[in-house]
Amino acid sequence: MIAVVLLACRREPSSTDDAPAPTTADTGTPGDTFREPPIAEDLDPDPSVVHVRLRAAPLAYEVDGTTIEGFAFEGSVPGPTIEAELGQVLVADIVNDLPHPTTVHWHGLHVPAAMDGAGMPMPTIEPGGTFTATFELTQAGTFWYHPHLDTAHQVDLGLYGAVVVRDPAEPAVDRELVLVLDAFGEEAAAEHDPHLVDPTSSRWAVNGVVAPRLSLPAGTRVRARLINASNAGMVALRDQRVIAHDQGLLPTVVVGDLLLAPGDRAEVEWDVGDPFDVIRLPWAVAGGEAWGEPSPLLTVETDGGTAPPALAWPTREESPTPDPGRTDLRFLLSGSPELGWEMNGETFPDVTMPMVGLGEEVVIEVRNVSPADHPFHLHGHAFEVLSVDGEPPASRTIEDTVDVPVRSVVRLLLLADNPGFWMTHCHVLPHAEGGMMTMIEVR
């Protein structure tokens, strides 16, 4: 198997070049060496500003022996990771060298509406055009950027990258890792049909490498930042020590299985002692029993030794907010692959836009009556999950993307504190483009 992602003009100077014997392309066979996306260069010496360039252009790259005639930011899939600290201003020069119009959306970040890269009218960047996004980073956590125009096509072909916003008050670990997850289907990729690259989630890549091997010394404490950048694939991981969800550190650590729907992020702690696999569990997107076998998403290699004790993350006395009982906004998710996908019985863009007052606390109920899971995502805001089918979460959790399982009801508490027209949609991108999308006006 050939090493990973081809960068436009340079090879990765990593040990992947002399990686040992090729392995088969079967899911779960430990593959090439783990790699991380490049770090976006900060072009501004001003310590209060992070100024990056994101040039989107076509790129042929390889995943697990399959060449994808794709797209990339700065010649890399995933695109460069933007690293910043809480309170810094991000300036991103977006250059569109694609043969199509595009935008960049800052998933999970509370940006002004004009910077969101989405909405109506769509703030399109034409081929050959540029746009500079500027906003302050007011939340610590793991976020990501991706186009919001012809989204299923452009994201699927490789246009995505991580945004890491650090709070210097959070505890330090030995090693931080960014893991951008995407799924690649064999057959479809070979046909270069972008809309079908990850329909079956058959092969999962971590930063462009399927089932990579990561070598770490025993005693290393890792903070791993996970992003599900796939179009439609669910990632269920066995038995993780979960320290953060979409919007940063949880008030209390949760140990257990972890589900990442498309668009979701989570952060986990690994205390490295003996070698271990990060195990991906089968997940039934249509509900009911899942079929298939657990398989390694990633293998951590080490000589073995004593694991460090789990870190005592700052614990906050925060219980989940009790459900106020009322419902201010309702979203009914319905449809089917055959009939198309609807929100409140409507298909985007022919939708009725609800309006909420700026500063209002809004109780949202999302009910899924369709035969598939739908990750509900709202732009420009975050919400607390009050309950899933009546059950409050194990730890108070603030999200911008939450899976609404088949035949389930998810209740959310939103503080509508960001004025504008905000898209809300299913983050299974073919569902969103099939019509499961609407907008909320906050004014």
Ligand SMILES: [Cu+2]
């Ligand atoms: Cu959906």
